[in-house]
Amino acid sequence: xxxxxxxxxxxxxxxxxxxxxxxxxxxxxxxxxxxxxxxxxxxxxxxxxxxxxxxxxxxxxxxxxxxxxxxxxxxxxxxxxxxxxxxxxxxxxxxxxxxxxxxxxxxxxxxxxxxxxxxxxxxxxxxxxxxxxxxxxxxxxxxxxxxxxxxxxxxxxxxxxxxxxxxxxxxxxxxxxxxxxxxxxxxxxxxxxxxxxxxxxxxxxxxxxxxxxxxxxxxxxxxxxxxxxxxxxxxxxxxxxxxxxxxxxxxxxxxxxxxxxxxxxxxxxxxxxxxxxxxxxxxxxxxxx
Amino acid sequence: xxxxxxxxxxxxxxxxxxxxxxxxxxxxxxxxxxxxxxxxxxxxxxxxxxxxxxxxxxxxxxxxxxxxxxxxxxxxxxxxxxxxxxxxxxxxxxxxxxxxxxxxxxxxxxxxxxxxxxxxxxxxxxxxxxxxxxxxxxxxxxxxxxxxxxxxxxxxxxxxxxxxxxxxxxxxxxxxxxxxxxxxxxxxxxxxxxxxxxxxxxxxxxxxxxxxxxxxxxxxxxxxxxxxxxxxxxxxxxxxxxxxxxxxxxxxxxxxxxxxxxxxxxxxxxxxxxxx
Numbered sequence: 001x002x003x004x005x006x007x008x009x010x011x012x013x014x015x016x017x018x019x020x021x022x023x024x025x026x027x028x029x030x031x032x033x034x035x036x037x038x039x040x041x042x043x044x045x046x047x048x049x050x051x052x053x054x055x056x057x058x059x060x061x062x063x064x065x066x067x068x069x070x071x072x073x074x075x076x077x078x079x080x081x082x083x084x085x086x087x088x089x090x091x092x093x094x095x096x097x098x099x100x101x102x103x104x105x106x107x108x109x110x111x112x113x114x115x116x117x118x119x120x121x122x123x124x125x126x127x128x129x130x131x132x133x134x135x136x137x138x139x140x141x142x143x144x145x146x147x148x149x150x151x152x153x154x155x156x157x158x159x160x161x162x163x164x165x166x167x168x169x170x171x172x173x174x175x176x177x178x179x180x181x182x183x184x185x186x187x188x189x190x191x192x193x194x195x196x197x198x199x200x201x202x203x204x205x206x207x208x209x210x211x212x213x214x215x216x217x218x219x220x221x222x223x224x225x226x227x228x229x230x231x232x233x234x235x236x237x238x239x240x241x242x243x244x245x246x247x248x249x250x251x252x253x254x255x256x257x258x259x260x261x262x263x264x265x266x267x268x269x270x271x272x273x274x275x276x277x278x279x280x281x282x283x284x285x286x287x288x289x
Numbered sequence: 290x291x292x293x294x295x296x297x298x299x300x301x302x303x304x305x306x307x308x309x310x311x312x313x314x315x316x317x318x319x320x321x322x323x324x325x326x327x328x329x330x331x332x333x334x335x336x337x338x339x340x341x342x343x344x345x346x347x348x349x350x351x352x353x354x355x356x357x358x359x360x361x362x363x364x365x366x367x368x369x370x371x372x373x374x375x376x377x378x379x380x381x382x383x384x385x386x387x388x389x390x391x392x393x394x395x396x397x398x399x400x401x402x403x404x405x406x407x408x409x410x411x412x413x414x415x416x417x418x419x420x421x422x423x424x425x426x427x428x429x430x431x432x433x434x435x436x437x438x439x440x441x442x443x444x445x446x447x448x449x450x451x452x453x454x455x456x457x458x459x460x461x462x463x464x465x466x467x468x469x470x471x472x473x474x475x476x477x478x479x480x481x482x483x484x485x486x487x488x489x490x491x492x493x494x495x496x497x498x499x500x501x502x503x504x505x506x507x508x509x510x511x512x513x514x515x516x517x518x519x520x521x522x523x524x525x526x527x528x529x530x531x532x533x534x535x536x537x538x539x540x541x542x543x544x545x546x547x548x549x550x551x552x553x554x555x556x557x558x559x560x561x562x563x564x565x
Binding site for chain 1: 302305306308309314315316317318319320323326328335374375376378379381382384385387388389394397398400401403404405406407408409411412413414415416419420438439442443445449450474475499502503505507509510520523524527528535536539542546547550553554
């Protein structure tokens with residue numbers, strides 16, 4: 001790029017600017033991560049000591065049916081939550097990108113505001129709705145009590161976890177979708193409508209193919225954070241709705257098996273890296289288009 | 290006569306409006322219920338029993354909760370200042386210089402944004418337990434050091450992204466003109482580049498502050514018994530039972546973050562209006 005300074009011309013300038021953030025990054029991010037990675041090849045010796053023995057036993061344990069099942073369930077949960085976010089969020093993103101400028105700003109703020117509020121509080125707010133004596137059950141029994149309505153159990157179920165995952169991650173889907181839809185060449189849509197295609201057909205045949213890369217990127221930007229979710233399964237789910245993050249937490253707190261926890265954490269990291277690699281491939285493709 | 294609807298006026302088609310309404314309800318109803326119930330004169334928080342401010346009074350009497358809130362605000366303040374400095378330095382360095390390994394550094398700095406919180410949490414737990422223990426028994430606020438360090442580690446990359454985006458719109462010839470007129474490299478940076486960055490610095494600071502105040506998972510692994518933060522305290526209260534007190538304190542925090550967001554948006558809009 002023009003105007004960039006070659007580092008040889010100002011070594012002290014570069015060192016002064018890049019030094020402090022690079023130091024912080026290496027000491028407080030790269031080193032801790034490397035230690036977890038090393039621990040994932042370690043064994044417990046005694047109560048508190050861990051020896052980095054280079055064993056693959058921890059990874060072998062990850063492949064046991066119990067943990068493989070939890071991994072599969074986490075992936076399935078993340079896939080389903082992403083799909084729901086996409087179906088719910090697509091019309092929202094479409095409406096925002098075609099809204100008049102003044103309204104558009106407010107709608108965007110409306111989608112982003114929950115993003116700025118505390119994650120724990122948002123998850124907690126769902127409990128008040130989903131409990132046996134929560135708002136939903138109470139309203140339903142008020143409306144259908146005469147027909148013998150019994151409160152449904154929603155808390156501590158997979159259903160509650162799914163509601164929580166969608167509730168928290170919906171903005172992650174809507175914002176990139178909006179960015180993709182906002183860039184579309186509108187004359188193509190108008191041409192399609194002029195030539196007699198209906199709205200749904202235009203969306204299916206014109207909008208979705210044109211915004212395809214953007215949609216795929218929105219999918220990944222939702223899927224990656226959902227996969228690592230900890231709070232929603234923990235607070236809303238039951239014993240059979242634990243996701244991988246909850247199992248990792250247990251290894252480091254109650255079960256106190258750090259090497260195995262480290263191996264699980266790195267399984268999640270590998271999956272995340274795979275997602276990021278896909279995402280950057282998509283970005284490259286978008287740029288060449 | 291009613292104006293004919295434009296072809297692409299999706300915002301005015303009724304199925305989409307209905308959909309938007311439903312999604313809006315989904316996003317905001319839980320928060321609305323939470324706020325309404327914080328004024329409910331009933332311990333069980335299920336049925337409306339009349340209006341009261343009692344829970345707010347109880348919140349302010351709860352010294353543990355107030356202490357946790359004080360910890361959180363202190364951590365957020367320190368973390369914001371350090372993240373702002375580190376993030377801005379990183380953004381300017383990557384924008385200004387061509388050097389070997391730039392792509393690698395650029396990519397690495399985005400890692401703390403994408404790595405799952407739980408992984409970073411356990412990594413910092415091990416780090417502060419085994420590699421570089423934070424000295425115990427320090428006076429407050431030094432006792433919060435480990436948490437502040439952790440928060441900076443995941444916040445400063447966000448600041449760098451925001452500042453970097455703003456730098457893209459900077460006209461480099463302005464800086465060259467300053468240099469030609471005799472400003473030193475440092476003076477040109479301070480008097481020409483940094484003023485241009487002002488709205489981004491504000492947005493970055495707000496982002497860092499909310500990220501820190503919001504964080505539960507990473508703090509959960511780095512907090513000790515004497516360094517409980519607000520989310521960690523609320524978490525233990527929620528695990529224990531659903532209480533109207535949690536509703537009250539949540540409402541206060543919601544109002545606080547919403548106000549902060551709006552102030553930042555206003556300031557940003559004002560800064561942009563002044564520029565043009």
